[in-house]
Amino acid sequence: xxxxxxxxxxxxxxxxxxxxxxxxxxxxxxxxxxxxxxxxxxxxxxxxxxxxxxxxxxxxxxxxxxxxxxxxxxxxxxxxxxxxxxxxxxxxxxxxxxxxxxxxxxxxxxxxxxxxxxxxxxxxxxxxxxxxxxxxxxxxxxxxxxxxxxxxxxxxxxxxxxxxxxxxxxxxxxxxxxxxxxxxxxxxxxxxxxxxxxxxxxxxxxxxxxxxxxxxxxxxxxxxxxxxxxxxxxxxxxxxxxxxxxxxxxxxxxxxxxxxxxxxxxxxxxxxxxxxxxxxxxxxxxxxxxxxxxxxxxxxxxxxxxxxxxxxxxxxxxxxxxxxxxxxxxxxxx
Numbered sequence: 001x002x003x004x005x006x007x008x009x010x011x012x013x014x015x016x017x018x019x020x021x022x023x024x025x026x027x028x029x030x031x032x033x034x035x036x037x038x039x040x041x042x043x044x045x046x047x048x049x050x051x052x053x054x055x056x057x058x059x060x061x062x063x064x065x066x067x068x069x070x071x072x073x074x075x076x077x078x079x080x081x082x083x084x085x086x087x088x089x090x091x092x093x094x095x096x097x098x099x100x101x102x103x104x105x106x107x108x109x110x111x112x113x114x115x116x117x118x119x120x121x122x123x124x125x126x127x128x129x130x131x132x133x134x135x136x137x138x139x140x141x142x143x144x145x146x147x148x149x150x151x152x153x154x155x156x157x158x159x160x161x162x163x164x165x166x167x168x169x170x171x172x173x174x175x176x177x178x179x180x181x182x183x184x185x186x187x188x189x190x191x192x193x194x195x196x197x198x199x200x201x202x203x204x205x206x207x208x209x210x211x212x213x214x215x216x217x218x219x220x221x222x223x224x225x226x227x228x229x230x231x232x233x234x235x236x237x238x239x240x241x242x243x244x245x246x247x248x249x250x251x252x253x254x255x256x257x258x259x260x261x262x263x264x265x266x267x268x269x270x271x272x273x274x275x276x277x278x279x280x281x282x283x284x285x286x287x288x289x290x291x292x293x294x295x296x297x298x299x300x301x302x303x304x305x306x307x308x309x310x311x312x313x314x315x316x317x318x319x320x321x322x323x324x325x326x327x328x329x330x331x332x333x334x
Contacts (some may be wrong), residue, residue, distance in 0.1 A: 050076065052073045063306075079163070114140065125152060134199045201224050247278060
């Protein structure tokens with residue numbers, strides 16, 4: 001049987017941010033409607049937790065597809081020639097279980113993670129929010145910049161990194177590439193002063209954003225930590241925020257940004273207002289006042305990968321992109 005292989009550069013062409021945001025919105029609604037299967041992801045950690053192999057299966061009923069993302073996660077790759085997330089998404093149809101495509105997971109992860117933050121920003125941030133701070137200067141910082149520019153009319157952009165040189169390089173490169181002004185700020189607190197939207201996209205094991213720094217009305221997308229033992233936000237930041245998540249079950253099992261304040265007794269599970277998909281469906285209210293601080297905690301979900309891979313697969317067939325290879329799956333006659 002023919003299996004379509006789609007590489008990293010082709011994913012960039014086939015999954016533009018605005019389209020991905022629309023796909024992610026529909027995916028989160030499908031999940032909230034109960035028309036999906038999403039087991040908690042098994043993760044195999046290497047000794048000393050220097051890296052991990054994550055396996056993320058899921059099924060989406062609205063498109064009749066299932067799939068699996070297998071991805072290595074090596075935080076130490078930040079600042080090197082290697083992405084921190086490397087792997088593939090395998091897309092299957094659900095009539096015969098045929099493998100349809102194998103798609104680069106690094107680029108899907110980079111785009112769909114930011115696209116979900118874009119959906120959250122479009123849904124939860126103030127309509128007039130236009131002052132953006134990105135904390136981090138890596139792959140997710142770049143994709144989040146693109147998503148925020150789609151989600152809101154951004155008038156000011158600042159970037160901060162634990163490595164000031166990385167922030168400076170990011171600001172210079174993206175300012176030139178997008179023909180806009182991006183300020184590199186050396187001090188974390190100064191970088192968020194007056195911000196309407198804050199995206200935390202670092203691999204920091206300890207908080208980089210403190211609640212005492214937050215102004216009324218800000219919206220936060222916390223995406224850098226995807227495990228239980230690291231966090232980017234301190235307890236005060238979570239406590240004073242109206243918290244929405246990509247999926248409640250995943251958050252209470254895997255999200256350090258939530259679990260640390262919970263272990264400290266500062267919050268309980270009821271602090272989670274609900275899933276973003278419920279807000280999109282109108283089953284739950286999002287921002288109810290301009291002065292509210294809203295927080296979207298993203299872990300990244302396998303349904304997002306499957307939906308992205310399906311969108312890419314359909315477009316690749318239309319545009320005659322990718323490489324089709326024979327990879328078995330036909331019946332063996334004895």
